[in-house]
Amino acid sequence: MLNRRHIIGAASAVAFVLSGNFALAEDKLYIPLISKGFSHQFWQAVKLGSEQAAEEFNVEVTFEGPDNEGQVDRQIDMLAAALAKKPAAIGFAAVDSQASIPMLKKIDKAGVPLIAFDSGVDSEIPVTTATTDNVAAAALAADKMAEAIGGAGKVAVISHDQTSRTGIDRVDGFVNQIAAKYPDIEVVSVQYGGGDHLISTEITKSILTANPDLKGMFGANEGSAIGVVNGVKEAKADIVIIGFDSGAAQKEAVRSGLMAGAITQNPVGIGYETVKAAVATINGESVPKIIDTGFYYYDKNNMDDPEIAAVLYD
């Protein structure tokens, strides 16, 4: 009896698995998006944008990404599975652009057009890249910081990492803009918290301890910005905070005035433009090599404007 129960158990597991199969409509173009992350709100907003475009252009999209941003091998497995599904095109945000090149060559050989999004790939294979101009976005953050602290004093930067394109570009964009335009502002510290709220909080507090006369801090992504807010709150310091991206906690900090303002990318637009570019490529239309999906600065005065509210996510 036991054996039969086991076999029934195994069979029902398979049945459960198969019940998840929502038969794909065969006539629709299929475009899988392989992202850098998944559960983070930013990526969910990109997913939303891709789904909006899928509806508009009547194509089928799926959205997948590794659970955390270090898992290069998982992402390659996802690309392999996506390719097996014989897609019309593939959207891809590389965790490590070099490491994924053998797989990208395979996709290229199979004649499937590749659309890069969010982070670029050091290769000629992608037809186009839908991304934020992070250097320009961080330079705008530097301008806003200078404005808020009166053009002089010490500031610090907390970023998520020094390996990804976004991490490098945002730190460079901010630091170079300060160096070029604001000689009286000094960037005393650039630290990396892995985008982790708690680690970034601790780093913030130690920077505040080391520099009691600090005027402002820039958090270069959602996790870093929240960390700065928490750290400043815990240390009861009074400095200007400029953030990056949105999310419920960051929006609340801006609304309450704790954070002066933040740069937001347009994640919904990134997802939308990726699918749109894929459809255009499949139809034989030419697309520009880089699609700038735009960015905005928001503070408590403009965050409820329809244009801004549409790109902020919780």
Added chain:
Amino acid sequence: MTVVNSTSTPSLFARLIDTGAHQKLLAFASLVLLLIGFSIASPNFMQTSNMIAILQATSVNGILAVAATLVIITGGIDLSVGTLMTFCAVIAGVVLTNLGLPLPLGVIAAIGAGAFCGLCSGTFVSKMKIPPFIATLGMMLILKGLSLVISGTRPIYFNDTPGFDLISLGSIIGDFFPALPIPNGVLILFLVAGITSWILSRTILGRYCFALGSNEEAVRLSGVNTDRWKIAIYSLAGSIVGIGGLVMASRLNSAQPALGLGYELEAIAAVVIGGTSLSGGRGTIVGTLIGALIMAVLTNGLRILSVAQEWQTVVTGSIIILAVYADMVRRKKA
């Protein structure tokens, strides 16, 4: 099956259950069922290229799981296999890219680093009497940190070592049978599994591995230096993880220092699905291989069916619980 049959001579199936091969059979049957199920559900699943993709996805987790099996059979647990894999890859990166030494030295260094770390874990567990869970948890964190320190938190690329990518991505089998381009990484997995299986069943090290897991006190009282054998087993497991690190690094053509955390749990899941008991004394490498394949087939198949990612992990978790439950029921019966 007639009444006469089942009372006088046990059927083949019943005999398999009695000899304990039943758990393996159950795992194997589940694997076959999954393969058939996914093939029916999607025409894209059963293609040579996709089967190879599944095997390739199994290669690293499979090797880590083989190492974890050894430790688990002794009644221990190894939480450090994921970050040790990364550490060994980083060591290979330092030797090959930063120092510019030839390829064989990088291979030896990676496997040696694995063996040394295994020796450390084994010493903590046996000589210092730290519970394996804590000792390897400590190692896991130490190695995660060291990988970041040594690499300067940046990936180390192997662009200056021609042929390094062939360890994982080349295909010796494909050179002889062009229709079957099975990557070397998969070949390495099967070689490692074969050799480990042989060690477990044919050598004194293997026998002590099971004996320690069944009743360590009895083994010690019969005059065996249990500490030494335990350290040897942890070292062997470490060197296998070193091979896993090489396969991973070769596949990515880089040592990724941030990688590794979470891989130990997937390896342990594969071991458990394969029927190895977490309380020690019982387990097989073949079972572990099947367990690793089930995990890879499941992940790949669910992706091919475009099941939402949120649900993929729910299904994987359910399968693990089902597998362990089957194991429990069987043991209660025995």
